Amino acid sequence: MNYAYLQNFLALDRQAFALLMRELGYGAGACYLLKERNLTMVLDSGPEGAWPACVGFDTNDYTPKCELRMRLGWARAKRNVPSVKLWPKACLFYFPDQEFAPTKLIFALQPATRALLKLGTLDGPLEATAKRIAQWADSAALRSFVSEVSLDEQLRRLTSDIQTLVDHELRTPLAAITGFSYLIGEASAVGNAKELERARQSLSEYRVIIDAQAKRALNALEKITLALRSTSMQAGAPIGEPLLVDLNTLVEGVCQQMRGDIIALFGGDLAARTSIRLTTSGAPRFEVRGLPDLIRRALWEVLQNAVAYAADGHVNIHLYTSDHSAVVDVEDDGHGVSLGSEELIFTKFYQDPATLGVRRGMRGLGLGLYLARHIVEQHGGQLLFVRGGTSGRNGVFRFILPLTASADEAGGNSGNAA
Amino acid sequence: MGKNVLVIEDEVYVQRLIQLLLEKEGWSVRVASTGEEGLAALADGSPLPHLVLLDILMPGLDGLQVLKTLKANQATKQVPVVLLTALAQENVVLQGIKLGAKDYVRKPFHPAELISRLRKHLT
Numbered sequence: 340m341n342y343a344y345l346q347n348f349l350a351l352d353r354q355a356f357a358l359l360m361r362e363l364g365y366g367a368g369a370c371y372l373l374k375e376r377n378l379t380m381v382l383d384s385g386p387e388g389a390w391p392a393c394v395g396f397d398t399n400d401y402t403p404k405c406e407l408r409m410r411l412g413w414a415r416a417k418r419n420v421p422s423v424k425l426w427p428k429a430c431l432f433y434f435p436d437q438e439f440a441p442t443k444l445i446f447a448l449q450p451a452t453r454a455l456l457k458l459g460t461l462d463g464p465l466e467a468t469a470k471r472i473a474q475w476a477d478s479a480a481l482r483s484f485v486s487e488v489s490l491d492e493q494l495r496r497l498t499s500d501i502q503t504l505v506d507h508e509l510r511t512p513l514a515a516i517t518g519f520s521y522l523i524g525e526a527s528a529v530g531n532a533k534e535l536e537r538a539r540q541s542l543s544e545y546r547v548i549i550d551a552q553a554k555r556a557l558n559a560l561e562k563i564t565l566a567l568r569s570t571s572m573q574a575g576a577p578i579g580e581p582l583l584v585d586l587n588t589l590v591e592g593v594c595q596q597m598r599g600d601i602i603a604l605f606g607g608d609l610a611a612r613t614s615i616r617l618t619t620s621g622a623p624r625f626e627v628r629g630l631p632d633l634i635r636r637a638l639w640e641v642l643q644n645a646v647a648y649a650a651d652g653h654v655n656i657h658l659y660t661s662d663h664s665a666v667v668d669v670e671d672d673g674h675g676v677s678l679g680s681e682e683l684i685f686t687k688f689y690q691d692p693a694t695l696g697v698r699r700g701m702r703g704l705g706l707g708l709y710l711a712r713h714i715v716e717q718h719g720g721q722l723l724f725v726r727g728g729t730s731g732r733n734g735v736f737r738f739i740l741p742l743t744a745s746a747d748e749a750g751g752n753s754g755n756a757a
Numbered sequence: 758m759g760k761n762v763l764v765i766e767d768e769v770y771v772q773r774l775i776q777l778l779l780e781k782e783g784w785s786v787r788v789a790s791t792g793e794e795g796l797a798a799l800a801d802g803s804p805l806p807h808l809v810l811l812d813i814l815m816p817g818l819d820g821l822q823v824l825k826t827l828k829a830n831q832a833t834k835q836v837p838v839v840l841l842t843a844l845a846q847e848n849v850v851l852q853g854i855k856l857g858a859k860d861y862v863r864k865p866f867h868p869a870e871l872i873s874r875l876r877k878h879l880t
Binding site: 506507511513515517518521551 | 781
């Protein structure tokens with residue numbers, strides 16, 4: 340990872356750069372390059388009295404640190420700002436913890452400096468610096484640097500995600516499988532008839548548990564595969580030749596599979612109280628283009644979530660067409676998503692506070708919705724949480740996938756809303 | 758006198774497995790599904806366990822936080838704690854040892870290994 344280029348990029352005309360920041364409305368601070376305690380780069384600016392806009396990052400682990408630096412001539416307290424937000428002039432970015440990416444910082448400089456150059460409001464050293472920034476922002480070397488940073492960062496995050504999945508979702512079911520297999524062996528080696536009868540009852544219980552944990556481990560493997568594929572998709576690699584997919588058949592298949600796996604994933608008691616109902620309306624054909632395994636996986640993740648959070652166990656799925664798209668609404672009778680979390684729930688590892696303690700079955704990891712949305716977007720569609728729903732409950736998870744041209748025509752072009 | 762063990766583990770099947778394995782050894786087992794439940798069990802006036810088997814990764818209060826609380830309390834600091842972990846990273850486990858845990862067992866574990874480790878620390 341070569342940060343030297345980035346350091347040089349900002350090191351020149353430091354004073355002029357600080358003046359430029361002031362011109363852009365962030366003139367309260369000066370620009371510093373920080374090389375202590377693993378911080379590689381620091382930009383300092385910000386309107387007086389406002390949030391500090393100073394961003395640095397830790398070379399070793401990308402931990403974003405925000406520090407307020409001293410302005411020449413007057414002092415400010417040094418403090419950590421854990422969260423970041425987008426400034427309206429797109430000059431500096433705040434990032435939520437773990438989401439910092441140097442690429443965003445570079446690109447942030449472009450629109451602001453170009454806008455100023457266009458307006459012709461800069462002169463002398465300011466103009467020269469702004470031109471240099473704009474030039475560097477366009478350069479092949481910078482693009483290459485940005486690309487390198489981006490891929491390295493993605494790889495780091497992917498490694499971390501997979502490690503978490505392996506630790507949490509594979510080791511634990513394997514512990515149960517190993518342990519209950521051992522108990523089966525112990526139970527089988529008994530002597531008298533009474534002990535044998537007791538053993539037989541235990542064996543039945545142990546077998547069900549092993550089966551459930553094996554399914555859970557398989558579920559985890561599917562997620563790991565998906566996480567790996569999602570990185571290929573992000574890098575622009577082809578995801579495979581898209582096929583014609585009959586969404587109706589696919590959704591029915593996912594529901595069948597979930598009904599079969601509920602005992603394994605959520606236990607017998609919960610399975611008995613769970614119902615999954617699928618209805619369709621509108622066009623005769625729900626044909627989309629894509630990779631059926633991925634679409635199936637995305638639906639599975641959302642459906643698994645719905646079953647996990649369904650308070651009385653009722654999950655409704657409605658497939659219809661609308662505006663040249665196939666739409667799948669997944670609705671459960673649970674407490675829904677808390678206000679303000681509608682987009683956050685699609686963030687990696689995010690756990691909605693409203694759901695803590697109410698999830699049925701095994702604890703989730705917080706990757707399912709993130710991966711599901713990623714897949715749907717790769718297919719040219721959307722995955723949203725929409726408030727309202729037909730039953731007056733909190734809302735629905737809505738998949739929107741573009742219909743094939745022929746399916747669209749068969750539906751009458753305008754499509755039929757639910 | 759029979760030994761009693763407090764198992765603090767949120768995964769229901771692992772909890773059940775450990776309970777069965779320990780009861781086969783003649784030990785009595787109390788289970789808690791969260792860190793908060795575990796601490797409550799230690800403070801509810803019943804006799805202290807001879808050992809606590811403590812999972813690290815749990816929702817809410819995690820194992821290391823429970824361990825810290827346990828060791829900061831005069832009444833419970835002497836109770837031996839063995840950590841149970843699915844985490845591959847060594848540093849988390851080492852942190853637990855520094856906080857006062859006696860030992861750790863990694864998932865997946867062989868039942869015989871678990872029993873042997875616990876027996877070593879049961880006083």
